[in-house]
Amino acid sequence: MKQLAMKGTLVPLLAILCVSLVQAALPAQDSQGRPLPTLAPLLKQVTPAVVNISTQSYVAERDNPLLQDPFFRRFFGLPERQPRQRRSQSLGSGVIVDAENGYVLTNNHVVGKASEISVQLLDGRVLAAELVGADPEADVAVVQIPAEGLTALPMADSDVLQVGDFVVAIGNPFGLGQTVTSGIVSALGRSGLGIEGYEDFIQTDASINPGNSGGALINLRGELVGINTAIVAPGGGNVGIGFAIPANMARALMEQLVAFGEIRRGRLGxxxxxxxxxxxxxxxxxxxxxxxxxxxxxxxxxxxxxxxxxxxxxxxxxxxxxxxxxxxxxxxxxxxxxxxxxxxxxxxxxxxxxxxIDAPAQQQFEGRQLSPRLEGLLLGDIGEDSPLYGKVDGLLVLDVAPGSYTWRAGLRKGDVIVSVNRRQVTSREAMIQALQQSPNRVLLNIRRANRALFVLL
The missing domain is CATH 2.30.42.10 (PDZ domain)
Structure with a gap:
């Protein structure tokens, strides 16, 4: 009896299972048998081109300024101090735009200060990446991975976008893994937000969250229209106001980064x-x-x-x-x-x-020419192309050699030295005069983004 009962139960179950498998193999349909609209075929084509990026960097830990003063340390017999560093990790996204050469577009704030960059593909592969170049002013960066079995996204003409166009955002929010959201273009040409030096953002209500940075904003043809970059987040999460760098701007900057490793902006005068x-x-x-x-x-x-x-x-x-x-x-x-x-x-x-367009006329000089304590610094005028031009007086840190004394002390590219030893400096000559006041120590007043800080060398 038990055996017969089992056979009687098994037949209907097998029939139900077969019907379910047949239905799963067919497109979703409405009550009248018509296919339901879906983005699944489109996403199947484009998602392999969007990658997860993880980085590791080393950040100098700040301590009491007195401990940075060589005179103080000698007076109390303290050994020469090596600035302490802590390891920092971050997550973001990127878009493969050149499968043949392995070029990945992302944001500068995702990879710009990284010591190590890893790229994870949708198929699970994790590849070491090298930074090709970055532009902090527009928040665009290009990294390169081994070009084997890659899928790239074609880039659209973002100038033809219109408010109301449907778009899809793809990225790695909160480190959860690849996530897809949809919405529309809410506005175009957003600027004056104080997020970047160069702002011409696409605004969208497609959900963008921390970790989406560097990911793709695509149209319904599967073309890249923007690089997801920032959000307005009063409560720390998405509120339906996200911003992406237009594909045309990203493409133009990428061409320079690949050709020169940097942006060589000109000037009109x-x-x-x-x-x-x-x-x-x-x-x-x-x-x-x-x-x-x-x-x-x-x-x-x-x-x-x-x-x-x-x-x-x-x-x-x-x-x-x-x-x-x-x-x-x-x-x-x-x-x-x-x-x-x-x-x-x-x-x-x-x-x-x-x-x-002219090449920028910019005075450059190495800090070590003025003082051993400025070893590793490349300094120059604040050029016309800088968003600080005409707003801040000082000398711009054009570069800092990784591992140098000034690097370990916390100075970074893009900092503006406003004063040296409490004397305002706007030129090489002014810095020389300020350094002559205190040859055994250098007190710098630094402007960094919207913050100001002192660094004692």
Whole structure:
């Protein structure tokens, strides 16, 4: 009886299982047998191109400034101090954009200060990556992995994006592993947020969280339209306001990073201000958008091209210019020597002017030339391409040699030295005079992003 009962139960179960397998092999359908809309086929194609990135770095630990003073240490007979370091780990995302050469696009804040970079592919492979180059100003970086069996995402023309277009964000939020979210383009050309030096963000409500940085924002054709970068997060999580760097900007910067290992921004040699209704009326203009040129540097690219004070720049290389941020962002992706076409309103007429971008004129010098305590530093003027230009007076740290004395003391590329031994410095000569005051110690006042700190060498 038990045997018969088992056979009677087994037959219906097998029938149900067979029906379930057949249904699983077919596309999902509605009650009338029509296929349900799904992103699954698209994601199956594109997700292998989005990778998880993990990094390791060594951060100098801060302690009492007195312990950094050599005179204090000699007075109390303390041994020479080696700055302590702690190991730091972080997670992020990246996008394979060149399968043949193994190039991965990501954010500078994901890999820029890393000592070791690992890339995990969707198939489970973990590959050691090398930093090709990074641009802290636009928060873009390129790393390279072995080019074997990779899938790359094609890059779209992000200039054709429109508010309301559907987009999908792919990344590694909170270290959970690859995650997909969807939404729309909420706004375009977001700037003035104070997140990066160059801002021209795509805003989206596709959920972006910590760890998504460097991941892909794609359109419904499976093309890369942006690199996920930042969020507005008053409570620490996603609130539906995320930002991505447009693919066109990322592509232009990547080309320079691959070619030179750095961004070689040029300069036009003009100063200007966003046109408003009051200025338009004062200059008898019938336009309300653009950049009014207030000064032209003699002999610079703008001067040679014939630009004049009072001209209003309304376009660059076919792209509309509404304000100074638009102009700065457009120029910020151009390398020195590139030619650009400017659309200019002059005396009520629209004219087109071609200019060849100059290389930045920037004084550079090594810190060790001035003092052994500045060993490892490369210093220079704050260039016109810097977001700090005209806002902060000081000397820019162009580079810090890893492992050097100044590196171990905590100085980093992008810092601005505002004063030395409590004397303001804006030039090499001013720094020499300040160093002569106290040859046995160097007290630096540093501006770093929105913070200020003292470093005693």
């Amino acid at each position: 003009v100063s200007g201000q966003t046109l408003n209704s009051a200025l338009a009326k004062a200059f008898d203009l019938d336009i309300s958008k653009g950049v009014l040129i207030s000064s032209v540097e003699p002999g610079a690219a703008a001067d040679r091209a014939g630009l004049k004070v009072g001209d209003v720049v309304v376009g660059i290389d076919g792209r509309e210019v509404e304000d100074t941020a638009d102009l700065r962002n457009a120029l910020g992706v151009l390398r020195a020597g590139a030619e650009v076409e400017l659309e200019v309103m002059r005396a009520g007429r629209l004219e087109r002017v071609r200019a060849k």
